[in-house]
Amino acid sequence: PLTNINLSIEQLEEYISDKEYEQYFDIVKRNSKRINDLVTELMENSKPVESHKSALTAVQTILDNAIGFAKDRAKLKNIQIITDLQLKDEKVLADESKLTIAVLNIVMNAIEAVDANTGMIEIKSSSESKKCFISIEDNGCGISEENLTKVFEPYYTSKSNGMGLGLASSHNIIHSLKGKIDITSEVGKGTKFTIELDIE
Ligand SMILES: Nc1ncnc2c1ncn2[C@@H]1O[C@H](COP(=O)(O)OP(=O)(O)OP(=O)(O)O)[C@@H](O)[C@H]1O
Numbered sequence: 001p002l003t004n005i006n007l008s009i010e011q012l013e014e015y016i017s018d019k020e021y022e023q024y025f026d027i028v029k030r031n032s033k034r035i036n037d038l039v040t041e042l043m044e045n046s047k048p049v050e051s052h053k054s055a056l057t058a059v060q061t062i063l064d065n066a067i068g069f070a071k072d073r074a075k076l077k078n079i080q081i082i083t084d085l086q087l088k089d090e091k092v093l094a095d096e097s098k099l100t101i102a103v104l105n106i107v108m109n110a111i112e113a114v115d116a117n118t119g120m121i122e123i124k125s126s127s128e129s130k131k132c133f134i135s136i137e138d139n140g141c142g143i144s145e146e147n148l149t150k151v152f153e154p155y156y157t158s159k160s161n162g163m164g165l166g167l168a169s170s171h172n173i174i175h176s177l178k179g180k181i182d183i184t185s186e187v188g189k190g191t192k193f194t195i196e197l198d199i200e
């Protein structure tokens, strides 16, 4: 099905070469790539004893990638992304594209959870005794205590157009790196995700 989406959008792009629609084409294309990455990721991680090819990756690179990708979604919704990035050269043992996906899934959820115009997302990085922390906090709808335990389950979604695979994928990736992922949330106030990884 993804091949059909991609071919159709390329076809449409040829018919409608209007600048005004360019960013929408981009969104469809990038999100179609995201679905592809998510599915690939889930399939890889469900293989037993998958040997994860990892390399040292700077935390800053991961956050730059994720923020870069999320920026125009945020702009379309007229919401702010605030950053407080303390980590510059600190590196973690992780595949760059996988860890980027793990963080991006969380950032995308934050964008989806907040209201247009008043939404705010704060992305932070910090470290403490050889551990690095990445946090993504939003002032969105929040998650009830009952649902907090479900959000990492594959196919759990509260969205009409959601697949419920984003957080399952993030959870898989972080755990495959022997890291931790935590959530705190209050309905109507917002949600904070924290990722903890060892600094190499
Ligand atoms: N920042 C957040 N604020 C409020 N609810 C959230 C947040 N992040 C996740 N959730 C809840 O967790 C559910 C699961 O998230 P997940 O990313 O796994 O799936 P999804 O966003 O619904 O679909 P997709 O597969 O497109 O990511 C969401 O449907 C939503 O109910």
Ligand SMILES: [Mg+2]
Residues within 6 Å of the ligand: 105, 108, 109, 165, 166, 167
């Ligand atoms: Mg999601």
